[in-house]
Amino acid sequence: MRPVRVALVSLSLACLCLAACSPRYNWRExxxxxxxxxxxxxxxxxxxxxxxxxxxxxxxxxxxxxxxxGLTFAAGTAELPDAASANRTLDAMRTALLNNIGGQVQSGAAWPGKTEGFARTVDLDARGVSRGRPLRLAARLVARERRVYQILIVGDEKAFTEENIETFFSSFKPS
Structure with a gap:
């Protein structure tokens, strides 16, 4: 009987520990x-x-x-007056993002996720400093017809994981 009680107590303690833990990443659409x-x-x-x-x-x-x-995950979109300005707009978005962190582009990034169907895709992996804090920026800028999209993760480089990059960029789907 004693081993059963020890097992129940151990199981109860394990359940309490699990209940006390909350997932840091609670992915939602x-x-x-x-x-x-x-x-x-x-x-x-x-x-x-x-x-x-x-x-x-x-x-x-x-x-x-x-x-x-310490990471911000963001996705945004804007509709342009015409599709002809999409390339210039993506270049302006790229420059603004790099300026925001005083960033320098690292090696050629190729983030996960589908890119077919876009007129242009720009992937960035940059390091910089903002307000004395070192930052990493992982971004994808895309254009489709008159619409541009900005998908990014920015924050403390140590907080980046391959799993978070994969989950976030792979999940993006334009309507």
Whole structure:
């Protein structure tokens, strides 16, 4: 009888420990307010839409983001006045992201996930410093017709994992 009691106590303690733990990454499907994309985010997302100047066209950009462990996971989109400005817009987005972290592009990045169906895809892996804090930026910028998308992870390099990169970038699906 004693071994059974020890086993029950051990099982109860294990269940309590598991119940006390909460997953740091609670992946859930999210989209922008206009449902132009869906993506998995690791926590409850927040969304914002604001006007931005993308080196010429001033457009409304919607961003949906979540933060976990010092990393921000974000996806955003904007509709351009015409498809001809998409290349210039992606270049402006790339420059702005690098400037935000005082970043330097590392080796040629190729993030997971589907890229067919886009007119242009730009993958970035950059390191920089913002407010005295070293940061890493993993980003994918894409254009499809008049719509551009920005999918990124930014934060403490030590918090990046291959699993999080794979889950996040692979989950992105434009509508």
């Amino acid at each position: 999210a989209s922008d307010n206009g449902a132009h994309f869906v993506v998995l985010l690791p926590a409850k997302p927040a969304s914002v839409t604001r006007p931005v100047d993308l080196d010429g066209p001033k457009v409304e950009m919607s961003m949906t983001a979540a933060e976990v462990d």
